[in-house]
Amino acid sequence: MNSVVIRHFSGLQDYQPTYQRMVDFTESRDADSVDELWFLQHERVFTQGQAGKAEHVLMPGDIPVIQSNRGGQVTYHGPGQLMVYLMIDIQRKGLGPRQLVSHIEEALVATLKTFGIDSAPRADAPGVYTKGRKIASLGLRIKQGRSFHGLALNIDLNLEPFQRINPCGYSDIQMTRIADELDDAPAFDVVMAELQQQLVTTFGYDSSQLIKPL
Incomplete structure (x- = not known):
């Protein structure tokens, strides 16, 4: 079995029910369950990672802070940021945690290169960076050989909320977005389509099926 179901969620999704749906899917799947990628x-x-430290949440103001069971510290999600949740049976694919992270970073780097942005991961701080600024974040969890949570790519979101936290636990990280790196930035859906293809290719899926949830 080497296929993947791709789900595009329309509109803005509340974090808590999406998180619970992801956990439920991961806990209920078996050896025959098809992998899924969720775009939203x-x-x-x-969101605060499992080992997140409260001191990295500086002044959240009117934005809620929700505890999550992913790895990493605190980060921000909002409109204009592409989330991709990767429910992958990495044991079935013969991947370890480090290879999983590397595959995700490779797909992000390839996507950004398509639009003329040179980027690279950092060994000391997971994610993808361009000109020293962070443009994509990773936060994952693996349970019984299956991954969930995933990546966040900054396309045209408002970056101000990142000033209210130490992103991913680093006080000196500067954030950026595709809209600030290009004079003629691609539309959100164009970036999403490219990243989708790069992930399918990087993880070596033979086929994919697109489903738009109600």
Whole structure:
């Protein structure tokens, strides 16, 4: 089995029910369950990783802070940021955690290169960076050989909320977005389509099926 179901969620999604749906899917799947990639945008929210430290949440103001069981520290999600949740049976694919992260970073770098942005991961701080600024974040969890949570790519979101936290636990990280790196930035859906193809290719899926949830 080497296919993947791709789900595009329309509108802005509340974090908590999406998170619970992802957990339920992961806990209920078996050896025959097809992998899934979920593409969506969230309502404004700060999410705190499993080992997140409260001191990295500086002044959340009117944006809720929600505890999550992913790895990493606090980050921000909101309109204009592409979220991709990767429910992958990495044991079935013969991947370890480091290879999973590398595959995701490779797909992000390839996507950004398509639009003329040179980027690269950093060994000391997971994610993808361009000109020293962070443009994509990763936060993952693996349970019984299956991954969930995923990546966040900044396309045209408002970056101000990142000033209210230490992004991913680093006080000196500057954030950026595709809209600030290009004079003629591609539309959100164009970036999403390219990243979708890069992920399918990087993870070596033979086929994909697009489903738009109600």
